[in-house]
Amino acid sequence: MPTASERSYHGDRLPWEYSPPAEAAAKKFLRLRNRLVPYLYALAREVHDEGLPMARAMWLAYPDAEPAATFDRQYLLGDDLLVAPIATPGPVATKEVWFPPGEDAWVDIFTGERYEAGQVATVEAPLDRMPVFARTGAVLPLKPLGDRAGDSEDRREIRVYAGDEGAFELYDDAGEGLGYRADEFGRTPLRYETRPNGHRFVIEGMDGDYPGRPDERAYDVTFVGVEAPEQVVVSGDGRTADWTYDADAREVTVSVDPRPVSARVVVTVA
Secondary structure, eight states: OOOHHHHOTTSOOSGGGSOHHHHHHHHHHHHHHHHTHHHHHHHHHHHHHHOOOSEEEHHHHOTTOTHHHHOTTOEEETTTEEEOOOOSOSSEEEEEEEEOSSSOOEEETTTOOEEOTTEEEEEEEETTOOOEEEETTOEEEEOOTTOOTTOOTTEEEEEEEOSSOEEEEEEEOOSSSSGGGGTOEEEEEEEEEEETTEEEEEEOOOEEEOTTOOSEEEEEEEEESOOOOSOEEEGGGTEEOEEEEETTTTEEEEEEEEEETTSOEEEEEO
16 A cells, blocks of 8 residues: 555655654644644635735735845745745755845744844754744734644733734634624734833724634733833733743743633733
């Protein structure tokens, strides 16, 4: 009986058919793809509503910038992620990446390294990393680590890349069927704001309903690229929240207890 490789026109395809380093890298990126489902699902709805592709050529977003046509081996995934795949062999490889002009900077989602806008930089990445950068101000919703595609609709992780202000809109529906055509879906606006003495993140109440909608949802909100806060407060009740600070990564993570999905939540870090 033919093996999986012999049945495929593209050779080995499954992670465990490769060497251990390649297998580990493949598993890491498959898990990342699963973690990105809330972000990708919202982009898929945007494709439906606006006709914009999920993966966008640089010239689509920056038609007046000459490098946008030259650097055609990188792309935007939505508005806020810049992806520059490496296709050269070796355990460590480099690639020239063009960071578009503007007020935003770009942050490596794996290392936290920051790149200013309007420059070309040589980026180095080992086998288990890819040059992927979040725009400052980006609000990136994720599934909790370890969850499968259909798990944990009652919890979301959100990474907020501090700097410029930004926003995103979570989109949820039943996940199958055609109920969305009958307005069976929910939208949750997310907004990041800067303050003179800190940062503010707002989760508006979900607008809409659909089969299987959770009654409550908890959040783990991580502010990336910030100093250690003196105080963290959730919503307007003045309660001090549970939070941790990673000094090496310059990240503060705030745990928001389950709240009704219709409730407005405000996280202030100062």
